[in-house]
């Protein structure tokens with residue numbers, strides 16, 4: 642298949658692009674490098690440096706069978722400070738892409754959605770049918786895209802799948818010998834922050850909140866390996882049915898507290914990682930754990946690398 646990967650120079654998009662190239666697809670990566678890295682684009686893919694709002698120029702070339710859409714703004718804190726930026730980039734960018742797809746006759750899309758659409762869940766594990774009450778503009782803008790995809794499936798016959806990621810971790814060693822890893826310029830995620838301290842980052846790890854109603858007072862999250870997550874995109878693409886929008890959670894179904902994650906990082910790295918207790922981070926739900934039963938049942942997806950230790954070990958090894 643000929644596929645467009647928007648945001649394919651970012652962490653998750655680059656792993657998906659690498660797997661698609663390995664699977665023999667013709668891949669075009671569209672990325673403006675606002676947060677991505679050109680050297681994360683797999684060697685076998687064609688790279689177009691442009692914003693997603695320019696998708697018409699690429700898709701207009703013809704022959705595309707589908708789109709995997711990752712290009713987005715994804716920092717919760719930034720979204721609180723600059724909501725307009727998030728609505729514009731995430732919803733506006735996707736609307737431009739969907740219009741370009743409609744004009745070019747491209748009828749399949751896999752969208753990178755998020756657990757942030759659920760906000761503070763009433764119960765866990767979270768089902769796809771649970772209430773969606775996002776607590777920040779990032780989650781709200783991603784939810785708006787999910788809603789838009791449902792409308793485009795109904796009205797324009799699009800085949801769409803939204804994958805709602807929980808906490809993505811690990812790195813991917815591709816067949817081309819390259820290792821694809823998380824390397825955000827502004828890093829907010831727990832595991833890379835902890836590993837940076839293990840490497841000798843100077844400052845201790847800040848643990849945001851120790852008074853949550855959890856076993857040790859720190860937040861619980863559900864970690865999924867980036868290689869497993871990327872594989873789900875291939876299944877989702879193959880399963881896209883015209884006129885239908887499917888939504889699936891993607892997690893491992895097991896929760897770990899922040900302290901437990903830090904303990905695993907200490908074991909894997911052999912470093913005594915210093916921590917300091919900090920205030921709660923605004924907007925952090927206490928517990929986010931996915932039910933991924935639906936995607937397991939409908940697309941036969943199953944995490945192969947569900948152990949947190951393996952995710953941390955892969956992320957650590959990728960740092961070299």
Ligand code: UFG
Pocket residue numbers: 715717755756757779780807808809829830831832834846847848849850859860861862899922925926929
């Ligand atoms: N944390 C720390 N110290 C850090 C970084 C994070 O204690 O230096 C804590 C956070 O407070 C949170 C947990 O570690 O309790 C996980 O934080 P991450 O930033 O790694 O991940 P989030 O759960 O905040 O974010 C994930 C996705 C987002 C999504 C969000 C939904 O990465 O895209 O879930 O809440 F929006």
